[in-house]
Amino acid sequence: MWRNETRAHSRGKKTTPPLIPAAVPGKASVHDVSGNVGKRRVLLIGCPISFALIHAEKLTPQMKNGVGSSRCKPVEYKRLQAIIEAKRLQSDLIEQQVQKTRSAAKATKESSLLRQHRQVWSRECSRLQKAEEQIQEDFHHFLEQIRPNSLTDTAIFSLQEYELSLEREREMFRIATVEPLHQLRDDLCFRLHEVQHRQLKENPSNCEQIIPQINSVKDQQHDVIAKLHAEYLDVEEHLTSLGLEKYLTSTSDTSVNGEHIPKEVLDADCPYPDLKDSLIEAFQALSERYQSRLQSLQEQQQNTDRFCGWFPEDHKLFELTLSMYTQEVPNRRVLCMDMLLKLFPERTRLELMEHERLWDLQRFAQLQHKAVTQQWHRDMDELLARALVTLQEANHAHQEELKLHRDRQHQQDICYHLREKLQQWRAQQEEVARLEAAIAARQQEEGEARIKREQEKEAAIRSQQKEKVRVFYLKQQRRREILEQRDQERLANLRSVMEEQAKRDRQRVQFRAEMLQQRQEERETRELERQRGEQEKQNRLEALRKQVEVVVDADPERLMADTESWRNRNMNANHFEPHRPLYSINTYTDTQIVSDPRVRVEQALREAGLHQSQYAKELMSAIKPIKAPRRDTKSILKF
Secondary structure: OEEEEEOOOOOOOOOOOOOOOOOEOOEOEEOOOOOOOOEEEEEOOOOOOOOOOOOHHHHHHHHHOOOOOOOOOOOOHHHHHHHHHHHHHHHHHHHHHHHHHHHHHHHHHHHHHHHHHHHHHHHHHHHHHHHHHHHHHHHHHHHHHOOOOOOOOOHHHHHHHHHHHHHHHHHHHHHHHHHHHHHHHHHHHHHHHHHHHHOOOOOHHHHHHHHHHHHHHHHHHHHHHHHHHHHHHHHHHHHHHHOOHHHHOOHHHHOOOOOOOOHHHHOOOOOOHHHHHHHHHHHHHHHHHHHHHHHHHHHHHHOOOOOOOOOHHHHHHHHHHHHHOOOOOOOHHHHHHHHHHHHOOOOOHHHHHHHHHHHHHHHHHHHHHHHHHHHHHHHHHHHHHHHHHHHHHHHHHHHHHHHOOOOHHHHHHHHHHHHHHHHHHHHHHHHHHHHHHHHHHHHHHHHHHHHHHHHHHHHHHHHOOHHHHHHHHHHHHHHHHHHHHHHHHHHHHHHHHHHHHHHHHHHHHHHHHHHHHHHHHHHHHHHHHHHHHHHHHHHHHHHHHHHHOOOOOOOHHHHHOOOHHHHHHOOOOOOOOOOOOOOOOOOOOHHHHHHOHHHHHHHHHHHHOOOOOHHHHHHHHHOOOOOOOOHHHOOOOOO
16 A cells, blocks of 8 residues: 655755655655655565564564565666666756857847948948938039139139049049959859859869959058048048138137227217216127137146047047937947947046046037137127117117206116116026036036946946857956057157156146236236225224214213202102012113214215215125124115
């Protein structure tokens, strides 16, 4: 008979596969070799006494004496070893399948990235082709629209002749170099097609004759390409030496002229010189404010060069690659970084990210420079419009004043009103500029935060690929050893160039230091003059204070004491002890009141009969109290 015997296991714990126990009389255990722990079947074999269990202690002497028993069976260790070997082979096969799956996944990922790269490059290629066609059409249209100014103007015809000569040279180059290549390619394709379909082997001698020809054509094409590249560099250097950038970029759009004042304002016939001077000062203040902002931006741009520390060709390739992968491209960040790593295998991911950050900062500074310049032009136009309107209003007001017999008071009111409007508009412009600067700073902080988040995300991804990076570094070590010698030579050349540049920089620094010392001496001279004027002003004020200072000592006890008449009148009256006041009185004593300089100055002005004059009002408004008032007692009302 069979019965089930359940083992007791602790819940929530993972147990190891049980060992095969020794055989016990009356029981034959059957276990799962794979390690499954659960129920154990026990076979009870009949004995002379029905259903009697023989204890292990009774069987021990028989086993020691060499007496066997039919109730015990030997363990088959060879069969178990074979099962273990089979399981081990099965696990090795599974591991091989996992490795194949990983390799297939890696190849699939690489093919997916290449497919996405191909889509981006095909779209960029079509866009560049359209742009090239558009530029050629514009150029031909420009040449067709040009007309000579006179009979002696032959430059236009020379341009047309030069265009025709370029067309002829291009056609000759195509016939001499491109057409033979196409013919050779068609011939080779035909030979390969014939071999594949007819299953014929080419004659080795014939192949040996064709291969040198192909290599010769390759060498010729390499020479042609090298020659074209050299000509391209010569033309580019020639164009750079001509200095055409200053004609392509308008200086009025990229710089702020602090001395620029419109002729409409300078040549305007203004009846009020103060108003005209204030308008000129407004133009100068506007230009100076924008000049300071542009100077701060230029100082930020001077920290990095134009190419962010890279070679011009590498930087242009980097910039072109980033421009291809726009924000609309799916998975843009991964594709862009993958392409950059392929284009610049000698640079690490951190170097590429740092270069991208520097380039973003440079672009942001350039955009800020352009925005500030545009704002300056816009504010100058607005200020010019307002100035013209103000001048028209001033002329109209002057005409009205001439009709009203040149009333002087009316002129002063109009000038004050116009000046107040101009100051109010200037304050509004300053507030707008301040808000725009704050918005630009917040945008820069958001851009840096976004870059930081992307860096953290990529750092998390790189932490999972440390092993791959280590293998990559081992491969790169051999390449570094090869490039070390070339870098040393390049370093020596760069050091010589840097020493010459450092020499020139020291001369420039010395010159700038002398200029700075001269300006500092001028500022010190102006500061001494200002301090001397301030000291004279303080001396005059001290003399005025001495004239109005108090000469009588304060006696608050005598002031608050009872008089003799009061004492005599109340001597016989019923005197009672006054109660303590219910509330404490908080006020000022006469000493505190008299100690206030405003009281003494007002008393002196009153004695002099000047307390109602404009001088007294300005003087009293300029005097500060001994103790500053609390901020919660200030009033916005003006009297």
